Amino acid sequence: MKDYQASLEKLRTDAAEAAMIRDLATDGAKREMFDRLAKHLGQLADDVERAMNAPKAS
Secondary structure (H helix, E strand, C coil): CHHHHHHHHHHHHHHHHHHHHHHHCCCHHHHHHHHHHHHHHHHHHHHHHHHHHCCCCC
C-alpha cells in the first residue's frame, strides 16, 4: 500500500508541476502539450487512487 501512496503523491506532484509550466508557457504548442500532460497525469493519479480504494478480491 505504501508503494501505491508514493506513486499517487508523485503523480499528483507531477501533474501540478505540468500545470504550472502550462500556465507559464508563452508558446502555444508547449502550453497545449503541458495541458495534455497535466490532465493525463491527473487521470493516472485518479486511477491509482481508485485501485487503492477498491475492495480487495479474496
